[in-house]
Amino acid sequence: MPSINVAPRKAPRQQRSQATVAVILQAATRVLTRLSLAGFNTNRVAEVAGVSVGSLYQYFPNKAALVTALIDRAQTELADACEQLVQQIKNPATGQPGNTLAESLGALAQLTIGQQYAKPVFAAALDHEEARLPVQKQYRAAQERVLASMLQLFAHQHAELATDLPESAARDFFAITKALVETEAGVLKKSLADLDVRIARALLGYLKKF
Amino acid sequence: MPSINVAPRKAPRQQRSQATVAVILQAATRVLTRLSLAGFNTNRVAEVAGVSVGSLYQYFPNKAALVTALIDRAQTELADACEQLVQQIKNPATGQPGNTLAESLGALAQLTIGQQYAKPVFAAALDHEEARLPVQKQYRAAQERVLASMLQLFAHQHAELATDLPESAARDFFAITKALVETEAGVLKKSLADLDVRIARALLGYLKKF
Amino acid sequence: MPSINVAPRKAPRQQRSQATVAVILQAATRVLTRLSLAGFNTNRVAEVAGVSVGSLYQYFPNKAALVTALIDRAQTELADACEQLVQQIKNPATGQPGNTLAESLGALAQLTIGQQYAKPVFAAALDHEEARLPVQKQYRAAQERVLASMLQLFAHQHAELATDLPESAARDFFAITKALVETEAGVLKKSLADLDVRIARALLGYLKKF
Amino acid sequence: MPSINVAPRKAPRQQRSQATVAVILQAATRVLTRLSLAGFNTNRVAEVAGVSVGSLYQYFPNKAALVTALIDRAQTELADACEQLVQQIKNPATGQPGNTLAESLGALAQLTIGQQYAKPVFAAALDHEEARLPVQKQYRAAQERVLASMLQLFAHQHAELATDLPESAARDFFAITKALVETEAGVLKKSLADLDVRIARALLGYLKKF
DNA sequence: CATGAATGAGAGTTCATTCAT
DNA sequence: CATGAATGAACTCTCATTCAT
Numbered sequence: 072m073p074s075i076n077v078a079p080r081k082a083p084r085q086q087r088s089q090a091t092v093a094v095i096l097q098a099a100t101r102v103l104t105r106l107s108l109a110g111f112n113t114n115r116v117a118e119v120a121g122v123s124v125g126s127l128y129q130y131f132p133n134k135a136a137l138v139t140a141l142i143d144r145a146q147t148e149l150a151d152a153c154e155q156l157v158q159q160i161k162n163p164a165t166g167q168p169g170n171t172l173a174e175s176l177g178a179l180a181q182l183t184i185g186q187q188y189a190k191p192v193f194a195a196a197l198d199h200e201e202a203r204l205p206v207q208k209q210y211r212a213a214q215e216r217v218l219a220s221m222l223q224l225f226a227h228q229h230a231e232l233a234t235d236l237p238e239s240a241a242r243d244f245f246a247i248t249k250a251l252v253e254t255e256a257g258v259l260k261k262s263l264a265d266l267d268v269r270i271a272r273a274l275l276g277y278l279k280k281f
Numbered sequence: 282m283p284s285i286n287v288a289p290r291k292a293p294r295q296q297r298s299q300a301t302v303a304v305i306l307q308a309a310t311r312v313l314t315r316l317s318l319a320g321f322n323t324n325r326v327a328e329v330a331g332v333s334v335g336s337l338y339q340y341f342p343n344k345a346a347l348v349t350a351l352i353d354r355a356q357t358e359l360a361d362a363c364e365q366l367v368q369q370i371k372n373p374a375t376g377q378p379g380n381t382l383a384e385s386l387g388a389l390a391q392l393t394i395g396q397q398y399a400k401p402v403f404a405a406a407l408d409h410e411e412a413r414l415p416v417q418k419q420y421r422a423a424q425e426r427v428l429a430s431m432l433q434l435f436a437h438q439h440a441e442l443a444t445d446l447p448e449s450a451a452r453d454f455f456a457i458t459k460a461l462v463e464t465e466a467g468v469l470k471k472s473l474a475d476l477d478v479r480i481a482r483a484l485l486g487y488l489k490k491f
Numbered sequence: 492m493p494s495i496n497v498a499p500r501k502a503p504r505q506q507r508s509q510a511t512v513a514v515i516l517q518a519a520t521r522v523l524t525r526l527s528l529a530g531f532n533t534n535r536v537a538e539v540a541g542v543s544v545g546s547l548y549q550y551f552p553n554k555a556a557l558v559t560a561l562i563d564r565a566q567t568e569l570a571d572a573c574e575q576l577v578q579q580i581k582n583p584a585t586g587q588p589g590n591t592l593a594e595s596l597g598a599l600a601q602l603t604i605g606q607q608y609a610k611p612v613f614a615a616a617l618d619h620e621e622a623r624l625p626v627q628k629q630y631r632a633a634q635e636r637v638l639a640s641m642l643q644l645f646a647h648q649h650a651e652l653a654t655d656l657p658e659s660a661a662r663d664f665f666a667i668t669k670a671l672v673e674t675e676a677g678v679l680k681k682s683l684a685d686l687d688v689r690i691a692r693a694l695l696g697y698l699k700k701f
Numbered sequence: 702m703p704s705i706n707v708a709p710r711k712a713p714r715q716q717r718s719q720a721t722v723a724v725i726l727q728a729a730t731r732v733l734t735r736l737s738l739a740g741f742n743t744n745r746v747a748e749v750a751g752v753s754v755g756s757l758y759q760y761f762p763n764k765a766a767l768v769t770a771l772i773d774r775a776q777t778e779l780a781d782a783c784e785q786l787v788q789q790i791k792n793p794a795t796g797q798p799g800n801t802l803a804e805s806l807g808a809l810a811q812l813t814i815g816q817q818y819a820k821p822v823f824a825a826a827l828d829h830e831e832a833r834l835p836v837q838k839q840y841r842a843a844q845e846r847v848l849a850s851m852l853q854l855f856a857h858q859h860a861e862l863a864t865d866l867p868e869s870a871a872r873d874f875f876a877i878t879k880a881l882v883e884t885e886a887g888v889l890k891k892s893l894a895d896l897d898v899r900i901a902r903a904l905l906g907y908l909k910k911f
Numbered sequence: 912c913a914t915g916a917a918t919g920a921g922a923g924t925t926c927a928t929t930c931a932t
Numbered sequence: 933c934a935t936g937a938a939t940g941a942a943c944t945c946t947c948a949t950t951c952a953t
Contacts, residue, residue, distance in 0.1 A: 087932090088937060107413060112922055123939045128924065192412075199409045203317070237479055242464055247483060250460030254452055269447055269487075273457060276486005277479075298912090322947055333914045334949085344948065507953090508916060527833060532943060543918045548945065612832075619829045623737065657899055662884055667903060670880030674872055689867055689907075693877060696906005697899075718933090742926055753935045754928080764927065918950080929939080 074205050077139040080132045092130050094120045096144065099137055104193040111196070113137070138200050143209045145186065145197060150216035152182050157220045161227050172231040172279070173271055175224055180270045183248040191256035198249070217241070232278055240278065247273050286342055287349045287415055302340050305330045309351055314403040321406070323347070348410050353419045355396065355407060360426040362392050367430040371437050382441040382488070383481055385434060386454075390480045393458040401466035408459070427451065442488055450488065457483050494625050497559040500552045512550050514540045516564065519557055524613040531616070533557070558620050563629045565606065565617060570636040572602045577640040581647050592651040592698070593691055595644055596664075600690045603668040611676035618669070638662070652698055660698065667693050706762055707769045707835055722760050725750045729771055734823040741826070743767070768830050773839045775816065775827060780846035782812050787850040791857050802861040803901060805854055806874075806908070810900045813878040821886035828879070847871065862908055870908065877903050 098120035221241035308330030431451035518540030607614040641661035728750035851871035
């Protein structure tokens with residue numbers, strides 16, 4: 072495999088070009104959300120962005136690089152949200168009661184639900200591409216921030232946790248959450264309340280000490 | 282959405298025709314397994330099958346129909362395996378001890394592992410297409426046979442089960458299993474023993490009475 | 492360098508497809524002759540051939556392969572002509588006087604003149620591409636037939652030849668001929684008689700015993 | 702043919718401008734040498750030159766003009782070298798013996814060898830473009846200086862020369878030299894000693910009196 | 912029915928050139 | 933004058949689908 076270069080082509084220096092990159096990524100998100108991978112092509116993205124194809128290729132050397140940027144960004148946002156949430160759990164505002172494990176997990180699950188359920192097609196498409204594309208530094212970094220956050224949470228609430236937790240616990244956590252959300256998104260959009268309960272069930276079973 | 286016609290063109294009655302269809306589906310499976318969706322096209326499938334493209338279109342009105350047939354078939358095979366397994370659990374051979382819930386779940390999980398882990402690329406590709414394509418009668422029927430098998434299993438081992446199990450339990454069961462298997466397949470291929478344990482953990486947690 | 496595959500894609504089996512290949516090569520020659528490399532693109536060739544681009548790519552996996560086919564063909568034609576000519580020189584028809592070295596060389600030079608002068612732009616373009624493209628078996632074979640013909644000629648007329656002829660004599664022979672023809676073609680098209688004389692001069696000087 | 706404007710946009714008068722032009726031409730040479738015509742584009746040249754594309758277009762109205770400048774420059778350098786060499790031959794330093802025709806021709810051939818062999822890709826690319834582009838005054842002037850130098854040399858050593866030399870002798874001289882050098886460059890890079898001999902052979906044969 | 916040659920819309924990508932800053 | 937972001941026509945190549953044989 073020659074392994075395509077998916078690194079962004081050049082960092083936009085001027086304000087104008089930064090705006091262009093932003094517009095392109097935004098358009099790419101919209102196209103992927105509406106038309107899925109089948110309708111996702113560089114010409115369409117450029118058109119939706121109100122920009123020429125040339126401009127797109129000025130910043131992304133190829134289609135894969137554009138998708139990679141989208142994935143990196145999503146993962147980064149997730150990592151940010153995770154870190155922020157774990158901080159809140161560890162340092163609850165004064166007068167606020169401490170979270171139970173179930174509550175903490177629920178909150179974390181909500182993050183993934185937010186990402187996946189809001190744009191199911193988008194998320195599914197990205198997941199699919201993730202497997203195909205060479206992983207970037209930025210993505211790996213974000214992923215590790217996510218796992219680190221999880222471990223912090225586990226350390227904080229070790230009392231309720233199983234002692235023989237597999238290493239892959241954090242990864243499995245997200246895998247399970249994503250899977251249930253996707254399944255749900257596939258079927259008609261029902262109440263999310265139910266989904267909450269089911270994810271909590273699965274995760275608690277996975278993590279808890281019996 | 283115009284909604285593509287995805288039904289197979291006609292039921293091949295003659296023996297020769299049935300053989301052709303079988304050869305095509307087999308070739309399609311191979312191509313999908315080796316080259317993933319990116320390398321999956323009707324010309325290539327026909328070539329690998331040793332058949333002309335024209336013949337392919339004789340039996341499948343379009344590409345989507347071919348993929349749909351693949352999905353239907355996989356689901357049917359899974360349903361067959363499920364039913365068979367549940368029968369065995371309900372009527373253990375004389376002298377063989379009855380299964381515990383954990384053992385039953387493990388056995389069921391193995392079915393999915395078998396399908397997914399054996400051909401990760403194929404399975405992932407099909408999963409992705411499943412979301413995009415209009416669902417067929419045959420697929421739905423197979424899915425319901427799977428769910429029915431699960432319910433039979435649950436009925437048989439109700440003692441260990443939670444009483445407030447959500448309706449979607451069976452669907453969730455497979456979703457969780459698939460998710461963990463796919464995650465594992467993404468990473469390097471390690472021992473499957475570990476995977477077994479983790480899936481059992483998650484499923485038991487989901488299903489069991491506390 | 493990944494070195495592009497320039498082998499033809501598949502041998503046309505049916506009559507119809509053989510005709511298509513012929514038409515494409517003919518069109519390619521015309522386009523190259525009229526518009527040179529700058530105007531030579533697969534769409535135009537297909538259009539001129541009265542064929543769809545798809546058909547072109549059915550037989551030539553890429554643009555380079557098309558050009559390579561053109562080069563191979565030109566070289567093969569040259570080799571055929573050379574062999575035929577040398578046979579005539581070695582076995583002159585009864586009653587026809589034997590050739591002098593000068594006459595033989597002149598006749599051989601005429602072959603190159605014929606190829607180059609008839610379509611100067613075409614020839615120049617091919618020469619340029621020849622340097623860039625990976626050499627094919629067929630081309631190499633034709634080239635060796637040309638050199639072999641030359642050596643036969645040399646053997647036949649060794650009396651007039653220098654004894655210390657360099658190995659590269661045959662190659663140099665064509666290089667010099669081509670060069671003078673091209674130079675002439677660049678300037679306005681004057682009488683070819685003059686060109687004949689000049690090439691003979693140069694070649695005799697190169698080959699003759701003093 | 703609309704015939705492109707190929708003249709440099711303006712004579713750079715200020716020092717800074719002259720420097721910029723020099724840098725651009727130098728970069729163009731490098732790019733052409735390394736990547737050949739296929740990789741030669743104005744954006745890349747500008748980048749290698751460390752200058753903006755806009756600046757490039759400030760001095761060269763289009764790509765063709767840039768290439769033309771390169772050709773003109775090479776021809777001018779050749780003309781300069783020729784004139785200098787012929788002066789040396791006509792006025793040998795005191796105590797130095799006079800050159801024979803063979804020696805003179807060898808020295809002249811060396812000039813072309815130097816240009817062509819040092820950067821074969823560059824030279825071949827320029828040769829190819831030369832045929833395509835409208836000839837400029839500067840180029841023609843340089844070419845005439847080359848021819849004039851040759852005629853001076855011929856006059857100086859008329860004793861050894863043929864009396865019926867064609868007008869195009871000087872042009873042919875360079876054509877032959879270039880051709881042999883290019884042929885050699887195409888094959889592996891062997892010793893140049895051999896090449897020297899072969900060029901001398903061909904040129905002497907062309908020019909000498911028998 | 913089978914064949915496989917032919918089609919052509921459409922996707923990815925490049926690059927000469929312009930122009931607002 | 934310099935910059936470099938933006939443009940978009942043009943080009944290479946693919947692949948689902950049709951249809952004459």
